Amino acid sequence: MNGSMLLKADDILDMRGLVRELCDPDHPVAQHLASMLPGELLKQLQKQNEEGFVRRGLAGELLDELNRLLADRCIYEPKSFQYARLTESTLSRTRKRLSGEELILANRLLLTEAFPCIFRLVYSRESKDPQKSEEWRRFHVDKYATLRPDYERFCGLLEQLLGEARAACAPLAIIQVRAKTVSSFAEKAWRKNYENPLCQSTDLAAARVITETQEEVVKVSEWLKKNFLIDEVNSVDHREKLKADEFGYLSVHYVASLKKDVVERLAPGKWYFLAGKKAEIQIRTLLQHAHASVVHDRVYKSVFTVPENLRRDLARVAALLEEADTAFAQTIASIEAYKGSYGAFMDEKRRAVETEVLEAVLQHEKDPVAKAEAALKLALIKKAAWDWRGVADTLRDYLGTSFQEQPRLRMEYGYALCRVHEANPKDQAYTDGVESLKRAVESFEGDPLVYPSRLRVEAHSCLAWAYGNRDYNVHGARDQYELAHRIDPTNPYILAPYIGFEIGAGGTSRDTVSQLMGQTIMEATKRCQEHVRAGVELPWAYLTMGRLYLLAGKTSDSLSAYCKAIHLGAAGFPAPDGLKSDKPGFPREILDDELGFLGNIGRQRRREEDEWVRDLLLLGLYAKYGAADALDVLKTRSLQVEDVTAPVVIVSGGTHPDVENEMRSYADCLEQGFEGFRGTLVSGGTNAGIPGMVGERAEQLQKKGLEVHARCYLPEKLPADAPPDSRYDQRISGVGAQFSPRQLIQTWIDLLVAGVAPSEVKLLGFNGGPLTLLEYRLALAMGALVGIIRESGRAASDLAPDPDWADARNLLWLPRDPMAVWAFVSTGAMEEAPYVEDMGRQIHENFLSETWPRSKDRIIRPWHYLDEDIKESNIQQAAFAETILRRNGYGVRKKKRPITRYRFGRDEEEAVQRMGEMEHGRWIVERLRSGWRYGPKDDTKRISPYLIPWKELTDKIRKYDCDFVREWPELLAKAGLEVYPLHEGD
Structure with missing residues (x-):
């Protein structure tokens, strides 16, 4: 069988859809077509339809049968094809006696008119033959003209349904509906460069619901999802498309089809005239509508490129409207939400x-x-x-x-x-x-x-x-x-x-x-x-x-x-x-x-769960209000309060076998982060994951002669894959039947009863599961300083987007940097030499007299006018400088002037690099404690791209830290202090 007009495999745009239609007993045209196909083929198609796929061989057999049919007879039958809304051009062909290519062409057009999204049109928009290109244009325009009455009927039903939505969700909403005009369809089909505009256009029927508030937008949206068939792929929520620093078009667009039961309820007998037809439904607030009609449409539908300066003006207007819309929503929410007593939010x-x-x-x-x-x-x-x-x-x-x-x-x-x-x-x-x-x-x-x-x-x-x-x-x-x-x-x-x-x-x-x-x-x-x-x-x-x-x-x-x-x-x-x-x-x-x-x-x-909550509330009463009666009760609940040496660092993290190797990758953070640590380490007490690494680190520190205790609270029954770690010298056993919030709460009971203030406690977190996540929140509630490795996953990832804790000033998101961990652990735990305040004052005076890339945001005031917290920041920086120097073999001592400034030699470059890395870690923690966060540089919003590990910094940024270290001897000399190698002695 020859003929250029016959169907090829790629002329069937949706083979799965074709089979589904042929197996639909209620589809008039499809059933007429199926009646002309072999019975055995139909049985196989039915089976494939039930299985949800079409075998390539069967698809080829169907294609052959269709081509045989197209070349054999005219497939037109008036009663069946009345639902296809045929164009006059195609109808006129069916009235002629056809054969050969003309017969195939007529049948091809009949298939395309009945199933426009399944069969490719025989004419191509991109045809080199101008006549065929014109035939393509004429076919689509004529076809839409015959379909438009159905879209108008669609819009009538749409208006009825949206009226129901208004009554249920937004009583004062404005509803607008329209069927696209033929001229508008033709213009858009050409402008959008569509190949199949009848199927690619989703707004041939369109509606708009204009609500008073964003809350009503959400309600109407949910109503639509329940009462329409939503095309999720083509539906768009423009609110999600804008970046955080952008303003603009914010409507929600749903591409929706009517459900059969809805059509039968509102327009009996009209289902197959409306089946598969889609409408674009826009939902927006009044102010969003103002922006869309005044601004968006003028830019989006403009035939020319809008100049950049006008785009900036339009963006400013969009930002103002969005801000006003948000303000309205917040005001309404505040009014509607029961606010309690006047004065409840006053300090x-x-x-x-x-x-x-x-x-x-x-x-x-x-x-x-x-x-x-x-x-x-x-x-x-x-x-x-x-x-x-x-x-x-x-x-x-x-x-x-x-x-x-x-x-x-x-x-x-x-x-x-x-x-x-x-x-x-x-x-x-x-x-x-x-x-x-x-x-x-x-x-x-x-x-x-x-x-x-x-x-x-x-x-x-x-x-x-x-x-x-x-x-x-x-x-x-x-x-x-x-x-x-x-x-x-x-x-x-x-x-x-x-x-x-x-x-x-x-x-x-x-x-x-x-x-x-x-x-x-x-x-x-x-x-x-x-x-x-x-x-x-x-x-x-x-x-x-x-x-x-x-x-x-x-x-x-x-x-x-x-x-x-x-x-x-x-x-x-x-x-x-x-x-x-x-x-x-x-x-x-x-x-x-x-x-x-x-x-x-x-x-x-x-x-037992009530007791956990009760103990938590008692902890809150004592930690926040100093309630003596609460402390008396907590004393009766304490288990072991002896030998708790401040500072205390709770180290929490993953123990699951699946993350064991990943937790081991944090060994350098624990090894370098706790270098020289003295105090009490609290962790899980098993040899799994982070707790096992803490036990190992505690043992190493003890062997160096440092006073370090490793404390843990163990339940009666331990998991089979997490035996107890004998390196913990303070093991409190029998705390609860199994691992639960009991151990976390008991830790804080014993710490507070032992006289340890929450400000003397830190929590360092890596990864972890649900209990670890609760441990993070408990430490934050008690007022401890909490540092969590921001990219460690699981519990850390769960807490990061939690809006409840976004404003917690005692929560620091640490990069995976050993020296940042060291600075976090060491903050507030250093022995301050008597001359540290002089060092801090001189560091500040140097900031006043010189420009340093990372000090632009500092308050520029003389020392005696500085707020106490700013003074303390400088003093802490000085204390860190003294500690960093000492850790790397240098001392600081008082000396009468003149002081010969110490200069680091070339052979000391490795020590300078090491001190620069430690200074970077200190700077990270200082920034985080001051409310800075990681991101593209924006000093006004306290966002810095340099809150990253030392190894990820560029050489240029590392040089800032190393140069600052090289300036320490001169800074300290101005304060009457001398830097010297410790091997020289005093």
Whole structure:
């Protein structure tokens, strides 16, 4: 069978799709075509379709049969092909008596019209024959013209469906739909250089949903994914395409098709006119739409190249719009998220200022309503400081004032009164507090449209707490919790105490809660996470996550959440104005409440996991607040507090056999990093991975006569592949049944009881698994300085992107550099000579008088005007210089002037290089402790490309460090100090 028009293998663009269509019993054209093929071939195709692939031999057989069919007869049949929307040009061919090449051509066109994405058009756009190229253009334009009514019907259904999405997700959203015009289709097909524009164009039907907020964009997107067939390959989220330093087009584009059941519901009998057709659906906010319509379309659809200066102007506008959109979203999130009390995010100084202002208002204001409003603000500030008596005293005189906030004033007063008399609920004052809360609840519920649901929920929960305190009214507490939960079923700050109350009151068991409410609890934690991202409900979001995770049986997650809450207690809240407090960010009573919650859920049976959380909270109370009562309890929990020599370095890392060789590659970091170390090393206590290497290093240091202890906490049962390491001289055994958080927490109990301050503890981390990750977070929470090798993987990789710890100032991401490890271990642990401050002052004076490439960001002030932390930085640099010199065979001594400056000779170049490497390690740690991070150079953002190992530096950058070392003798000479080789003696 000859003929240039016959199908070739590459004319079938999608063989798998063709077989799938031929096996579809409901596809009219495909079934008509299949009826003309051999029955045995159809059986084989059906089998291959079920198996999901088409054998090459069978594909060749199908191609031969199709070609036989194309050359034998006209395949057109009116009833079947009505769904193909044939063009008039193709239809006219079917009315003629055809044979030979003309018959094959007509059949080829029929196949392409019925299956445009499966069969290649017989005409080519790139044909050298102008007539055939014109035929290509005419075919696609005519074909789309016949299909456009179907796309218009598609758009009608699209508008209906998006109306449903609007009602469900974004009530005030704007919806726009359109079917592409024929002229627009023709222009785009030519401009885009498409070979098959009917299939390559995804916007023949298009819709746009314009929402008010980015949150609504997300909701609409999720709705679309559930109700449409999404072409993930061709869908685009432009938010993910922009780089961190770019601004611009931010719409989300989905390429979507209708589901068959949806079409049958909205337009019965129209499925095969709409099957496979795609629409591009854009979802964007109002401000994103402003940018897209005013800026993006003018650039994207411009026929000329926009000049660079105009592009810069457009980028600036895009940045402003994006910033405004983000600001709107943050503001709305902050309003919607229940923020707690006024003043919760103020530091102590800010609270004092606000208190003074409001007290002056109360003293001089004559308007009773204005006075009551000021009193409520003042009370909320005192509430944030947990000053319950102050809250009650402030509000007492305004209980009779009539104004809109009166119910809230009563609520705050009643709750504060109950808190003051918490220990004696039988007191009349406690009863008065309960009655005030009841009146507040009645007022809120009497006019629910006036008062937001968050206040109604808070009132019910406050009354529930008052009823539940010491079983004052168990049934009343249950009712109030249920009412609050009914108003806001997803509110985690209600769910956690509600479940805790039910467990404590015997209404349910923890096993039942975990089994039946596990999914509900996990959904509630997501809301806490949203509040954390919005910067509201802190620290309660973390504390509530700690409760919920514990109830769900996710103990490690619970401990991690409590660690972050404790860390916040020291770091303070991320206040809107950027203020930070040097004192704990919230009162200790908040952690006391968590102990109360643990006691409540442990009434029936206290679990080992509860004890871990309890001990963690006690550690937080003592480490952050110096709570003597917490220390007394910790003393009863301690196991071995003797022979703990500061400084203490906890070395944590991988032990799994799969990473054994990788951990061995860090041997140089441990060997050089702990050179000359004196103190206590704490690690896992087995000979596997990092713990085994720590035991080995401790033994080496002990053999050199250094006072070093290696301490570990071992469970009753060890893994078969991790036997105990006898090189640990302080082995505390029987700590828990197996490796668990128990050993990590016990370490900190013994350290604090032994009198070791968290500031005397460091943690050095390499890799590790889930327990190691928790150990990192625990050390951060306690206030230790934590250094983790940033590229070591596993636990390090899990912690690096964790937004909860991104602002932890005591977390340093160390490069894999032995001298950086040495500097980290040595920071704060050096014996400072009496002349070190003179050295530090002279180093600073040298910075003032000379330009050094890596000192441009230093504060340029005379020594006596420097802040103490900057002075300390210079002193530490001097101490390191003295130590580095001594480690390499040089001493520093006081000497009367004139001092002959020591000059390093050529034969001392190796020592200079070694000292330069050590100075680089010191500089890395200093930078990291000052908030710098690794990345492309940007001094204003504290980003440096030089926070890398010494061996990865260029010779030019290494030379800076070595030149600085060569300047030490001159710098020290100016301070009255002489550098000399130690072999010369004094």
